[in-house]
Amino acid sequence: MNALAQDPVRSVVQSVDWLTIAPPTLAALxxxxxxxxxxxxxxxxxxxxxxxxxxxxxxxxxxxxxxxSGDRTTFCLTADPxxxxxxxxxxxxxxxxxxxxxALIAALLSMTAVRDEALPRGEYWFLLLASAAGAALLPAARxxxxxxxxxxxxxxxxFALVGLRRADGRxxxxxxxxxxxxxxxxxxxxxxxxxxxxxxxxxxxxxxxEELRDTAPGxxxxxxxxVALTLVGFxxxxxxxxxxxxxxxTYAGAPLPVAAYLSVIGKAxxxxxxxLVTVRxxxxxxxxxxxxxxxxxxxxxxxxxxxxxxQRPERAHSAVRLLAWSSVGQAGYLLVPIAAxxxxxxxxxxxxxxxxxxLMYAAVNLGAFAVAxxxxxxxxxxxxxxxxxxxxxxxxxxxxxAFFLLCLAGLPPGIIGLFAKVAxxxxxxxxxxxxxxxxxxVNVVIALYYYLAWTAQLFRAxAxAxAxAxAxAxAxxxxxxxxxxxxxxxxxxxxxxxxAPQLALRFAADVLL
Numbered sequence: 001m002n003a004l005a006q007d008p009v010r011s012v013v014q015s016v017d018w019l020t021i022a023p024p025t026l027a028a029l030x031x032x033x034x035x036x037x038x039x040x041x042x043x044x045x046x047x048x049x050x051x052x053x054x055x056x057x058x059x060x061x062x063x064x065x066x067x068x069s070g071d072r073t074t075f076c077l078t079a080d081p082x083x084x085x086x087x088x089x090x091x092x093x094x095x096x097x098x099x100x101x102x103a104l105i106a107a108l109l110s111m112t113a114v115r116d117e118a119l120p121r122g123e124y125w126f127l128l129l130a131s132a133a134g135a136a137l138l139p140a141a142r143x144x145x146x147x148x149x150x151x152x153x154x155x156x157x158x159f160a161l162v163g164l165r166r167a168d169g170r171x172x173x174x175x176x177x178x179x180x181x182x183x184x185x186x187x188x189x190x191x192x193x194x195x196x197x198x199x200x201x202x203x204x205x206x207x208x209x210e211e212l213r214d215t216a217p218g219x220x221x222x223x224x225x226x227v228a229l230t231l232v233g234f235x236x237x238x239x240x241x242x243x244x245x246x247x248x249x250t251y252a253g254a255p256l257p258v259a260a261y262l263s264v265i266g267k268a269x270x271x272x273x274x275x276l277v278t279v280r281x282x283x284x285x286x287x288x289x290x291x292x293x294x295x296x297x298x299x300x301x302x303x304x305x306x307x308x309x310x311q312r313p314e315r316a317h318s319a320v321r322l323l324a325w326s327s328v329g330q331a332g333y334l335l336v337p338i339a340a341x342x343x344x345x346x347x348x349x350x351x352x353x354x355x356x357x358x359l360m361y362a363a364v365n366l367g368a369f370a371v372a373x374x375x376x377x378x379x380x381x382x383x384x385x386x387x388x389x390x391x392x393x394x395x396x397x398x399x400x401x402a403f404f405l406l407c408l409a410g411l412p413p414g415i416i417g418l419f420a421k422v423a424x425x426x427x428x429x430x431x432x433x434x435x436x437x438x439x440x441x442v443n444v445v446i447a448l449y450y451y452l453a454w455t456a457q458l459f460r461a462x463a464x465a466x467a468x469a470x471a472x473a474x475a476x477x478x479x480x481x482x483x484x485x486x487x488x489x490x491x492x493x494x495x496x497x498x499x500a501p502q503l504a505l506r507f508a509a510d511v512l513l
Contacts, residue, residue, distance in 0.1 A: 015074065015076070016074055016075065017072060017073070017074035019063075019066060019067070019072075020067065020072040020073070020074045020086065020088045021074060021086060021140075022060070022063040022067075023060045023061070023063050023064055023096050023100060023136045024060075024096075024133045024134075024136040024137040024140070025133075026056060026059055026060040026063055027056065027057065027060045027100070027103075027129050027130075027132045027133035027136055028129070028130065028133040030052075030053065030056030030057075030059075030060070030129045031125075031126050031127075031129035031130040031133060032126075033052075033056075034049055034052060034053060034056075034122060034125045034126050034129060035122060035126040037049065037052075037122070038121065038122025038123075038125075038126070039122075046121045046122065047115070047121070049121050049122060049125045050107070050110070050111040050114065050121070050125065050482075051111075052125075053107050053125040053128060053129060054104060054107045054108065054111075056129060057100055057103050057104040057107055057129070057132065058104060060100050060132075060136065061097065061100040061101055061104065064093055064096055064097055064100075067088045067093055068093065071087065071088065071089045071090075072087075072088040073086065073087050073088070074086045077204075083204050083206060083207060084142055084204075085141065085142055085143045085145075085146050085204070086140050086141065086142065086146070087140055087142050088140055091139060091272075091275075091351075091355070092139045092140040094139075094355050094359075095138075095139035095268060095272045095355070096136050096139060096140070098264075098268050098355075098358060098359055098362055099132065099135045099136050099139075099265055099268050099269075100132065100136055101362070102261070102264045102265050102268070102362050102366060103128065103131075103132040103135070103261070103265060105260075105366045105370070105486050105489060105490060106128070106257050106258075106260055106261040106264075106265070106366070107125075107128060107257075108482045108483070108485055108486040108489075109256070109257035109260055109366075109369065109370055109373055109482070109483065109486050110124065110125075110128065110255075110257040110258075111482040112373070112377075112480040112482050112483050113255050113256060113257050113373065116377065117165060117255060119164050119165065119255065120164065123160070123164065124161070124164060126157075127157035127158075127160050127161050127164075128157070128161065128261070130153065130157045131153070131154050131155075131156075131157035131158050131161070131261075131265070132154075132265070133153065134150050134151070134152070134153025134154030134155070134157075134269075135150075135154040135265050135268065135269045137150040137153065137154075138150035138151060138154060138269050138272055138273055139272040139276070141276070142204060142205050142206070142276075142280070143203045143204045143205060144193045144196065144197070144203045144204075144205070144208070144230070144277075144281070145193075145203050147273055147276065147277070148186075148189065148190060148193060148233075150269075150273075151186070151233065151234075151237065151269060151273060152186065154265070154266075154269045155182055155186075155237070155269075158178070158258070158261070158262060158266065159175055159178055159179045159182070160175070161254065161255070161258045161261070162174050162175040162178055162250055162253065162254040162255075162258055162262075163175025163176075164255065164258075165255060168253070170249075170252070170253040171253045171254065171255075172253075173249065173253060174249050174250040174251075174252070174253025174254055175250075175253070175254075177245075177246045177249055177250060178246050178250045181236065181243070181245065181246040182236060182246075185232055185233045185235075185236035185237075185243060186233050188229050188232045188233065189229060189230055189231075189232050189233025189234070190233075191229050192225070192226045192227070192228065192229025192230030192231070192232065192233075193226070193230055194226070195222050195223070195225055195226025195229065196208060196223065196226035196227065196230060196281075197226075198219075198222060198226070199211070199212070199215060199216075199219045199222045199223035199226060200212060200215075200223070205276060205277070205280045205281040206280070208281045208282070209280065209281055209282070209283055209284065212227075212281075212282060212284045212285060213284045223285070224285065224288055227282050227285045227288050227289060228288060228289075228292070230277055230282075231274065231277065231278070231289055231292070231293075233273075234270050234271075234273040234274040234277065235270070235274070235296060236270070237266055237267070237269055237270025237271075237273065238267055238270035238271055238274060238300075238331050238334070238335065239266075239267070239270075239300075239327065239328050239331050240296045240297075240299075240300045240331055240332070240335060241296065241299040241300040241302075241303040241304070241328070241332075242299070244300070244303065244304070244328050244331075247324050247325075247327065247328055248307075248321050248324045248325060250262065250324075251263065251320050251321070251323065251324035251327075252317040252320050252321055252324065256320065256369060256372060256373045256376060256382075257369075257373065259320060259323075259324070259369065260365070260366055260369035260370070260373075263323065263324070263327045263365055263366075263369065264361070264362045264365055264366055267327070267331060267334070267358070267361075268358060268362070271334055271338070271354060271358060274293075274338060275338060275341075275351050275354065278293070278338060278341065278342070279338075279341050279347050279348070279351055283347070286341075286342030286343070287342070289342060290339055290341075290342025290343060291339075291342075293335055293338055293339035293342070294336075294339040294340075294433055294436050296332075296335055296339075297332050297333075297335035297336045297339055297436060297440075298332070298436060298439045299332075300328060300329070300331050300332035300335060301329050301331075301332025301333055301439065301440060301443040302332070302439065302443055303328060303329075303332075304325050304326065304327070304328030304329030304330070304331065304332060305325075305326075305329040305332075305443045305446045305447045305450075306446065307325040307328070308322050308325035308326050308328075308329060308447070308450050309446060309449060309450050311325065311384070311450070313383060313384035313385045313453075313457070314383055314384075314385050315383065316381040316382075316383060317381065317382050317383070318382075318383050318384045318385075319372050319375075319382045319383060319384050319386070319387065319454075320372060320382055322384065322450060322454065323365070323368060323369065323372065326408065326447070326450075326451075327365065329443065329447060330361055330365075330408070332440075332443070333357060333421065333424050333440065333443075334354050334357055334358060334361070334424075336353075336354075336424050336425075336427060336428050336433075336436060336440060337350045337351060337352075337353040337354040337357075337424055337427040337428075338350070338351065338354055339428075339431075339433065339436065340427040340428050340430070340431035340433055340436075341431075342431075343431040343432055343433065344427070344430065344431050349427075350427045350430075350431065353420075353423040353424050353426075353427045354424075356420055356423055357420040357421075357423065357424055359497075360407065360416045360417060360419075360420040360494075360497060361408075361420075363490050363493040363494050363497065364403075364404045364407040364408055364414070364416075364417065364490070364494050365404075365408070366486070366490050367400065367401075367403075367404040367486075367487060367490030367491055367494060368401060368404040368405065368408070370483055370486040370487045370490060371397055371400055371401040371404070371487060373483055374397055374480070374483045374484075374487065375387060375390065375397070377480065384454055384457060385457070387401070387454065387457045387458055388457045388458075388460050388462060389458075389460060389461060389462030390457075390458045391458050391459045392461070392462055393462075397487065398458040398459070400487050400491050401455075401458060402455045402458055402459075403491065403494060403495070404490070404491075404494065405451045405452075405454055405455050406451070406455065407494055407498070408447075408451055409444075409447060409448050409451035409452065410444060411448070411451075411452075413498060414494070414498060415498040415499075415501055416494065416497040416498045416501045418501075419501035419502075420501075421440075421444060424440070425437055425440055425441070428440065
């Protein structure tokens with residue numbers, strides 16, 4: 001009789017590798033520390049919670065460095081150590097780097113917003129760190145229970161962040177729409193997980209994949225239904241059409257840094273979960289999720305770009321709404337390689353294109369939101385027309401936004417955007433999805449119009465004043481150090497990637513098996 005059989009306690013106790021779980025653990029501990037500190041700090045010292053949050057996120061990101069040496073696992077079954085609930089492999093580290101880096105930039109954006117909008121400091125920083133902890137946990141999860149829990153840990157604080165402007169009706173409405181849509185999608189996804197468990201008898205992704213390859217007679221329909229329903233919750237997080245209706249109102253009603261956070265980290269959470277359940281757990285059901293995701297990708301990129309095209313520049317909050325609809329269109333591009341993975345001989349390489357595109361999108365989209373936050377300090381309505389003549393008032397800010405928009409459009413000098421789109425396009429062609437590649441090409445052309453139209457506004461002469469009044473000088477954009485740091489940081493990353501786009505592609509080339 002072996003030692004485990006002699007000691008029933010040891011047979012159920014899993015070992016914990018604390019270094020492996022350091023990134024989400026540090027973020028979670030930081031959230032608790034901020035919450036407790038908020039109870040005891042006098043009001044005049046509470047502004048220190050912002051820098052503390054930035055430091056915690058930086059420390060969590062740095063904790064990824066010791067994990068680069070190889071795959072590390074923890075929370076493994078004692079009866080089968082090869083089956084684990086937490087795995088720190090290259091895919092996990094790439095997404096955790098993206099999530100924690102984006103959360104750090106969102107925290108920089110938030111430091112000015114928290115002060116200017118009088119948001120409750122302790123609650124804000126606690127919720128941001130708690131959501132980041134869930135987002136960092138999700139890509140490492142290798143069982144369906146941990147995936148769903150991580151998804152909700154990342155999502156629930158986001159609802160509160162959206163509605164944290166308590167005196168603003170738009171903020172409360174946005175939070176309610178976000179909450180109701182998310183809860184519905186989660187309920188459907190949980191039903192799918194229960195169906196998968198009933199059909200396979202396991203929740204670990206690798207075991208689910210093995211069982212689904214040889215499903216017992218009579219359980220095929222149950223398994224296929226479970227696969228389809230499980231995808232719904234993750235499709236919602238990616239803002240895929242038709243699960244996107246919450247996006248424009250939520251982004252416009254939330255504090256701008258929260259909208260930036262959702263546009264990048266919300267997508268990172270959704271796409272990493274979607275990749276894990278499709279490529280790792282459901283590879284044998286590629287004939288179910290492959291065509292479904294291909295159709296979703298086509299609908300999402302088309303719906304997002306057409307809606308962005310119809311935004312009126314003079315409408316209040318039109319700049320944020322355009323970025324919201326643009327993020328829906330970009331989600332469609334991100335879905336293409338995942339759909340292609342169902343048909344590819346090496347699905348890991350196809351998925352790598354999604355990770356590479358996500359890295360580019362995170363840097364430039366956060367940069368665009370940072371400029372929008374900068375301009376919003378003097379133009380509260382944040383209309384696209386408010387950006388007219390920005391180059392005359394503040395040349396560095398205008399040039400930065402122009403570069404970010406050109407990256408999103410995939411035009412020089414935004415070379416990284418062009419390379420990322422070509423990488424995504426090639427995965428569709430290689431997988432035999434020529435029709436999807438054609439839809440993507442058409443949508444890229446559609447998107448050029450609204451990106452270039454906004455860029456042109458930056459360099460136009462300021463709007464003339466009425467004849468009876470003297471022409472005012474363009475309103476200067478007040479400098480805020482955290483916002484300036486966020487714009488500079490995202491700009492440097494985008495310029496660096498445009499100078500050497502192969503770095504992002506090589507970094508994400510082999511992130512998944």
